[in-house]
Amino acid sequence: MVTTLPDARRARHIAEQVPDPELPMLTLADLGVLRDVELTGDGTVVASLTPTYSGCPAMAEMRADVAARLRAAGYARVEIRTVLDPPWTSDWITPAGRRKLTEHGIAPPGPAAPHDGPVPLLLSATRHAVACPRCGSADTEETSRFAATACKSLWRCRACREPFEYVKEI
Amino acid sequence: MSDDHVYLTLAEGHEDDARWAYGTGFEDPLHGVDTTVPDGVDAGELASVCVALADDALVSAQRLAEWITRAPELEEEVALANIGLDLLGQARLLYSRAGQADGTGRDEDAYAYFRDAGDFRNVRLAEVPGGDFAFSIVRLLLLSSWRLAHFERLASHPDPVLAAIAAKGVKELAYHRQYAAEWTVRLGDGTEESHRRTRRALEQVAPYVGELFTAFDVRDEVVAVLRQVTRAAGLPMPVYRPLPGSGRDGEHTEHLAPLLAELQGVARAHPEATW
Numbered sequence: 001m002v003t004t005l006p007d008a009r010r011a012r013h014i015a016e017q018v019p020d021p022e023l024p025m026l027t028l029a030d031l032g033v034l035r036d037v038e039l040t041g042d043g044t045v046v047a048s049l050t051p052t053y054s055g056c057p058a059m060a061e062m063r064a065d066v067a068a069r070l071r072a073a074g075y076a077r078v079e080i081r082t083v084l085d086p087p088w089t090s091d092w093i094t095p096a097g098r099r100k101l102t103e104h105g106i107a108p109p110g111p112a113a114p115h116d117g118p119v120p121l122l123l124s125a126t127r128h129a130v131a132c133p134r135c136g137s138a139d140t141e142e143t144s145r146f147a148a149t150a151c152k153s154l155w156r157c158r159a160c161r162e163p164f165e166y167v168k169e170i
Numbered sequence: 171m172s173d174d175h176v177y178l179t180l181a182e183g184h185e186d187d188a189r190w191a192y193g194t195g196f197e198d199p200l201h202g203v204d205t206t207v208p209d210g211v212d213a214g215e216l217a218s219v220c221v222a223l224a225d226d227a228l229v230s231a232q233r234l235a236e237w238i239t240r241a242p243e244l245e246e247e248v249a250l251a252n253i254g255l256d257l258l259g260q261a262r263l264l265y266s267r268a269g270q271a272d273g274t275g276r277d278e279d280a281y282a283y284f285r286d287a288g289d290f291r292n293v294r295l296a297e298v299p300g301g302d303f304a305f306s307i308v309r310l311l312l313l314s315s316w317r318l319a320h321f322e323r324l325a326s327h328p329d330p331v332l333a334a335i336a337a338k339g340v341k342e343l344a345y346h347r348q349y350a351a352e353w354t355v356r357l358g359d360g361t362e363e364s365h366r367r368t369r370r371a372l373e374q375v376a377p378y379v380g381e382l383f384t385a386f387d388v389r390d391e392v393v394a395v396l397r398q399v400t401r402a403a404g405l406p407m408p409v410y411r412p413l414p415g416s417g418r419d420g421e422h423t424e425h426l427a428p429l430l431a432e433l434q435g436v437a438r439a440h441p442e443a444t445w
């Protein structure tokens with residue numbers, strides 16, 4: 001049985017505030033990986049998380065952090081579930097999350113391409129302009145599709161000459 | 171926090187299952203997922219599909235990781251390592267699913283570390299040594315194109331766990347294929363030397379291409395991608411000269427065993443170790 005007692009809202013609030021281990025300026029709620037928090041009839045808090053990428057090494061950290069914070073807040077029984085379906089999309093990063101990324105020098109993702117049918121291979125695709133998170137210039141270029149974490153790519157700004165990271169659409 | 175004591179600072183103040191760094195211990199990647207095999211799904215067949223796809227990914231990830239410190243540029247090293255990490259993540263999920271489906275309850279480590287070469291079901295294309303950068307790129311183009319087309323179909327598999335793993339993988343594999351395709355064009359359409367080596371790479375992968383198409387029928391999609399990329403790169407299509415046997419039946423080249431020895435050495439020397 002699932003209830004919506006005020007206590008469930010408090011548990012949700014606590015889970016929502018847990019920072020992401022790789023992008024600590026974001027909470028798990030900002031990143032869109034916290035899918036649900038419920039309080040069952042026997043008082044167990046069930047928090048559902050989804051990984052950003054299959055190989056994301058931060059998943060175990062996230063699970064441990066959410067469970068530890070809920071226990072520290074007095075919830076004796078905590079269960080963390082992994083949700084694989086639907087798969088995480090960068091579209092789930094909240095507006096607040098996007099603002100925080102920019103404030104920390106990381107360009108937020110544009111809208112992810114809709115997935116209907118086979119993914120087309122575009123060899124001469126013109127990618128949308130990514131604004132430099134430092135100076136705002138659109139005169140930027142990608143230096144690598146992959147970066148220090150699976151979810152980001154490397155860019156540089158031709159105007160202010162600074163390199164920056166960009167969260168990829170997925 | 172003092173720089174002198176960074177590890178001490180990281181290690182202290184944690185309780186329960188919190189860890190101070192990544193990779194210090196793995197837990198079931200399907201933790202908390204409903205793992206019932208639905209009625210109408212042949213569990214043995216499901217396990218075989220998962221093991222083959224996981225073996226392709228694990229062996230590919232190991233070959234990709236060999237580029238770390240050796241790639242032409244730092245950016246490419248980071249890219250190849252990231253692609254390997256995605257594949258490793260897919261392998262972990264698939265091994266876990268296989269262990270549930272085949273009724274043995276084996277965990278991911280049992281599959282990755284405690285099987286010998288003859289028990290692996292990866293295609294031989296994944297295991298042959300990396301050769302030069304052009305070979306690794308052409309191999310990645312083939313493997314990622316095949317895997318992407320295959321995962322697109324598996325996303326509607328009647329087993330919801332395999333379907334979810336595949337749907338997630340599709341997004342990652344689209345980036346892998348894009349990376350390999352762009353590099354193939356750049357090398358093929360680059361200098362005389364890069365063109366020559368990429369052409370040679372296409373000849374080198376040719377004997378192994380047929381193996382990809384025996385078990386699953388996504389040949390047309392893969393050939394279309396290959397044709398699109400080779401045309402843009404000014405390269406010829408590989409001429410198929412299939413080798414006898416198949417890695418899918420456990421028949422491997424002499425290169426798999428040494429790869430596994432390196433991968434499995436520590437886990438076998440210290441089977442119960444945690445760190």
